[in-house]
Amino acid sequence: xxxxxxxxxxxxxxxxxxxxxxxxxxxxxxxxxxxxxxxxxxxxxxxxxxxxxxxxxxxxxxxxxxxxxxxxxxxxxxxxxxxxxxxxxxxxxxxxxxxxxxxxxxxxxxxxxxxxxxxxxxxxxxxxxxxxxxxxxxxxxxxxxxxxxxxxxxxxxxxxxxxxxxxxxxxxxxxxxxxxxxxxxxxxxxxxxxxxxxxxxxxxxxxxxxxxxxxxxxxxxxxxxxxxxxxxxxxxxxxxxxxxxxxxxxxxxxxxxxxxxxxxxxxxxxxxxxxxxxxxxxxxxxxxxxxxxxxxxxxxxxxxxxxxxxxxxxxxxxxxxxxxxxxxxxxxxxxxxxxxxxxxxxxxxxxxxxxx
Amino acid sequence: xxxxxxxxxxxxxxxxxxxxxxxxxxxxxxxxxxxxxxxxxxxxxxxxxxxxxxxxxxxxxxxxxxxxxxxxxxxxxxxxxxxxxxxxxxxxxxxxxxxxxxxxxxxxxxxxxxxxxxxxxxxxxxxxxxxxxxxxxxxxxxxxxxxxxxxxxxxxxxxxxxxxxxxxxxxxxxxxxxxxxxxxxxxxxxxxxxxxxxxxxxxxxxxxxxxxxxxxxxxxxxxxxxxxxxxxxxxxxxxxxxxxxxxxxxxxxxxxxxxxxxxxxxxxxxxxxxxxxxxxxxxxxxxxxxxxxxxxxxxxxxxxxxxxxxxxxxxxxxxxxxxxxxxxxxxxxxxxxxxxxxxxxxxxxxxxxxxx
Numbered sequence: 001x002x003x004x005x006x007x008x009x010x011x012x013x014x015x016x017x018x019x020x021x022x023x024x025x026x027x028x029x030x031x032x033x034x035x036x037x038x039x040x041x042x043x044x045x046x047x048x049x050x051x052x053x054x055x056x057x058x059x060x061x062x063x064x065x066x067x068x069x070x071x072x073x074x075x076x077x078x079x080x081x082x083x084x085x086x087x088x089x090x091x092x093x094x095x096x097x098x099x100x101x102x103x104x105x106x107x108x109x110x111x112x113x114x115x116x117x118x119x120x121x122x123x124x125x126x127x128x129x130x131x132x133x134x135x136x137x138x139x140x141x142x143x144x145x146x147x148x149x150x151x152x153x154x155x156x157x158x159x160x161x162x163x164x165x166x167x168x169x170x171x172x173x174x175x176x177x178x179x180x181x182x183x184x185x186x187x188x189x190x191x192x193x194x195x196x197x198x199x200x201x202x203x204x205x206x207x208x209x210x211x212x213x214x215x216x217x218x219x220x221x222x223x224x225x226x227x228x229x230x231x232x233x234x235x236x237x238x239x240x241x242x243x244x245x246x247x248x249x250x251x252x253x254x255x256x257x258x259x260x261x262x263x264x265x266x267x268x269x270x271x272x273x274x275x276x277x278x279x280x281x282x283x284x285x286x287x288x289x290x291x292x293x294x295x296x297x298x299x300x301x302x303x304x305x306x307x308x309x310x311x312x313x314x315x316x317x318x319x320x321x322x323x324x325x326x327x328x329x330x331x332x333x334x335x336x337x338x339x340x341x342x343x344x345x346x347x348x349x350x351x352x353x354x355x356x
Numbered sequence: 357x358x359x360x361x362x363x364x365x366x367x368x369x370x371x372x373x374x375x376x377x378x379x380x381x382x383x384x385x386x387x388x389x390x391x392x393x394x395x396x397x398x399x400x401x402x403x404x405x406x407x408x409x410x411x412x413x414x415x416x417x418x419x420x421x422x423x424x425x426x427x428x429x430x431x432x433x434x435x436x437x438x439x440x441x442x443x444x445x446x447x448x449x450x451x452x453x454x455x456x457x458x459x460x461x462x463x464x465x466x467x468x469x470x471x472x473x474x475x476x477x478x479x480x481x482x483x484x485x486x487x488x489x490x491x492x493x494x495x496x497x498x499x500x501x502x503x504x505x506x507x508x509x510x511x512x513x514x515x516x517x518x519x520x521x522x523x524x525x526x527x528x529x530x531x532x533x534x535x536x537x538x539x540x541x542x543x544x545x546x547x548x549x550x551x552x553x554x555x556x557x558x559x560x561x562x563x564x565x566x567x568x569x570x571x572x573x574x575x576x577x578x579x580x581x582x583x584x585x586x587x588x589x590x591x592x593x594x595x596x597x598x599x600x601x602x603x604x605x606x607x608x609x610x611x612x613x614x615x616x617x618x619x620x621x622x623x624x625x626x627x628x629x630x631x632x633x634x635x636x637x638x639x640x641x642x643x644x645x646x647x648x649x650x651x652x653x654x655x656x657x658x659x660x661x662x663x664x665x666x667x668x669x670x671x672x673x674x675x676x677x678x679x680x681x682x683x684x685x686x687x688x689x690x691x692x693x694x695x696x697x698x699x700x701x702x703x704x705x706x707x708x709x710x711x712x
Contacts, residue, residue: 168524168691171656178660218611221654221668221686224634255574257613259640279578282614298577302525304534312577334525353358 003228015077016146016209019326020248020270020292028317028325029077030344030349031148033252033273034332035070036082039339042069045149053098054090057083060132067137072146073339074346078209080139081202083130085152085213085265088194089161091123108164108172112183119165120194127198131205138206149207151199153214153253154191154232158184170219176223188232196239201242210240211250218255225259239270250294254331276330280319289324296330299343303334305341313348371433372502372565375682376604376626376648384673384681385433386705387504388698389608390688391426392438395695398425409454410446413439416488421443423493427501430702434502435493437558439486441508441569444550445517447479464520464528468539476550483554487561493563505563507555509570509609510547510588514540528577533580535542544588552595559600566596567606567629574611581615586622591617593624606650608686630690632686636675645680652686653701659690661697669704 012018015029037043045110046066050056057063067082086104090096092119109115124131130325138147155173162172176184199210217229237249253263253274264272264287274283274295283293301312316327327349333342368374370387394397402422406412413419423438442460446452450473451463465471471687480487494503507513511529518528532540535706555566593605610617620628620643630639630651640647647659657668683705689698 169656170668171690172654174654175660178654178664179655179662218613218633219630220639221652221657225633255611255613257574257611257633258616258635259633267494276577277574277581277613277615279614281578296577298534300530301534301577304531306535308534329587334527 010046012174013198014144014146014208016148016326017248019324019341020250022292022324025253025322027322027349027351028320028327029082029146030327031076032070032080032329032333035074035076035080037067037333038335039333039337039342040073041071042066042073042312053084054096056280057087058129060129060136063130063133064136064140067133070141071141074342075350076145076346078148079141079146080211081130081134081137081150081207083133083150083291085150085157085215086160087127087130088123088151088157088191088198088227091126091198092118092120092190092194093122094118094161103166103173104160106160106164108157109161109187112180115186115190118187118190119153120190120197123194123197124201127201131201134205134207136203146208147206148209148211148250149199149202150211151195151236153212153217153229153251154195154236155220155229156190157191157195158187159216159227161187170216173216174220174224175219177228181227184228188228191203192232192235192239195236196243199236202335203240203247207247209248211252212236212269214251214253214256216255217253217259218257220232222259222317225256226266228264229253229256230259233267233269241268250326271326273328274287274330278330280316288320292324293320294326294328296328299329299331299334299337299350302329302341302345303337303340305344309341309344310348313345317349365501369448370500370502370564372682373604375680376462376565376606378648378680381678383678383705383707384676384683385479385502386683386702387432387434387436388426388689389436391430391432391436393689393695394691394697395689396425396429398422398429399693402659405705409440410452414485415484415529416485416492419485419489420492420496423489424496426477427497428438431706432697432702434504435497436504436567437486437490437493437506437563439489439506441513441571442516443483443486444479444507444513444547444554447482447554448474448476448546448550449478450474450517459522460516462516464542465517467530468542471539471542474543474546476546477551479529479550479553480557483557487557490558490561490563494564502564502567503562504606505555505558506567506569507551507592509568509585509607510551510592511571511576512570512572513547513551514543514584515572519545519688523533526572529572530576530580533576533584537583540584544584545670548588548591548595551592552599555592555596556599559603563603565604565606567608568592568625570607570609570612572611573609573615578615581612582622585609585612586615586619589623589625597624605642605683608650617642627682629684630686634686636672640675644676648680648682648684649676650682650684652684655685655690655693657700658685659693660699660702661694665697665700669701673705 251269271292276298607625627648
């Protein structure tokens with residue numbers, strides 16, 4: 001029997017993929033959470049043309065356009081699909097609207113019986129334009145720029161589905177967690193299925209890396225955190241590794257603090273996004289370099305700019321020396337961020353501006 | 357020269373004071389943050405009689421009444437003065453109102469020049485009724501019940517003074533922290549002075565233990581956390597230890613997560629309040645028993661009640677075995693908490709109900 005030739009491991013050439021593969025780098029690759037957003041005049045112009053926020057998400061041409069805008073302007077090492085973590089609930093059949101200055105509003109699920117309203121089979125009909133956007137973006141990207149697909153982590157998505165909106169105390173979701181854990185698990189199982197299917201399609205359309213946003217990972221006691229936050233993320237990553245073993249997954253469990261140690265091992269994530277409260281020395285001692293870390297400049301420091309920004313950036317660069325580190329913010333960029341501060345940041349990280 | 361007789365160290369008899377002194381106990385003392393509150397029908401009745409929330413804070417008779425109500429009903433081991441952390445800004449001269457279902461509204465300080473509006477000398481004129489309430493409460497308390505005075509920690513109070521209201525991103529305060537740290541330090545210095553003076557008067561009026569609430573301790577990067585969060589608390593505690601060496605101070609840096617280790621040593625706090633996200637095993641291994649810990653049942657679990665509550669309580673009791681542990685919630689009790697669940701909780705902690 002003829003033997004197959006040995007598989008030649010091809011080293012990636014794109015900076016983000018190299019760092020995610022643990023390869024050495026002169027500087028960390030850089031992208032910013034919510035880099036396609038309202039701080040950019042060209043985004044505001046495109047958004048106005050699209051109509052509502054959701055219209056923009058579901059318009060492949062315009063979603064691709066806003067995804068590409070920050071790449072053109074700043075030369076980031078990665079583009080992240082323009083979409084929203086709440087497209088999944090909407091695709092499952094839950095009513096969703098974005099009201100200006102108010103955030104998302106959903107038809108809250110009031111009890112376990114209402115879970116039957118969700119239809120996991122039908123999601124792709126609505127999400128087709130997202131996959132089309134992924135394809136358009138991938139085709140248009142510069143050779144060295146990586147395309148990141150994403151989804152919300154099930155716990156975070158569930159908090160919105162159960163509250164019907166953003167909340168500070170997550171009362172509805174926690175009431176399910178404590179009072180009806182089986183029903184919450186059913187909802188999370190639906191979300192795991194839908195998310196795997198959604199991310200699979202994103203990868204098939206051209207996404208090269210995936211990020212799971214778990215914005216509300218930091219609001220649960222330990223047992224509930226492990227059961228409702230970690231476990232669904234672990235399941236999604238395990239399934240994605242079966243489907244697409246070569247596609248790295250970045251997990252961003254915001255606010256997870258004392259749960260961060262062991263989180264990457266528990267979930268199988270290839271890299272761990274750190275919010276801005278994570279001390280750099282701690283991350284270096286307890287996570288890195290075994291875990292590739294991403295983050296974690298405070299977005300408010302990017303609003304402030306000037307010497308304070310330069311000092312913060314240099315501190316972050318020095319902490320990891322460019323190795324197994326993806327430069328990012330510790331949370332999404334905020335609308336009032338001056339464009340020139342982002343330019344300054346990119347120059348600092350790329351080493352074309354070093355003065356403090 | 358006649359020598360003074362040796363000072364006889366008198367061991368405290370009140371359960372909370374004994375635990376804070378590191379003495380053994382059969383069970384942890386118990387009190388609940390915001391135990392005087394809207395979940396109690398008698399509180400709602402008294403509150404309606406007083407008028408506004410602030411009217412209630414400044415009425416010594418009624419403030420004492422609502423402080424004592426949960427002691428009478430549940431037999432907690434400690435009463436905590438009924439007041440608000442924003443009385444200090446108001447006493448300093450900042451406009452303050454509480455709007456129903458909206459929380460506090462202050463005349464936000466818009467720049468460093470406006471700090472001169474604050475008048476640290478005049479605070480006691482307005483705060484007199486608070487001290488009178490402390491005296492009334494202390495007189496009326498059962499012999500085994502400890503009176504806790506409190507204040508907001510300067511960083512948290514500053515966030516409200518600069519934002520003008522509660523906020524989720526603390527944009528204004530962080531803008532000061534990054535862009536004008538000297539001005540923020542000036543404000544924090546004013547707050548340290550006012551808080552020391554305020555707490556000194558509370559102790560003189562009868563407070564036996566003090567708690568510093570740092571609700572927004574978990575929103576800053578490390579350097580800013582140490583400078584703007586830890587340092588003012590350290591200063592307050594150092595000053596209180598000079599003024600009243602025998603009065604224990606509990607610090608509650610909510611959300612401080614990865615900063616909790618070393619926090620008690622850095623601030624001089626006698627005990628550390630833990631929010632509900634702090635894993636019990638971690639607290640046992642990294643804080644306790646050297647540090648007396650307080651907490652940390654999720655208030656939403658108290659709303660849920662039933663077997664889930666009983667299990668959560670037993671887990672918490674087992675973790676510390678009654679030693680160097682003050683039983684409390686990991687955040688304030690919420691208005692929709694059924695009174696019978698609080699009764700169940702007290703029975704479980706006091707060992708008069710053990711079944712799960």
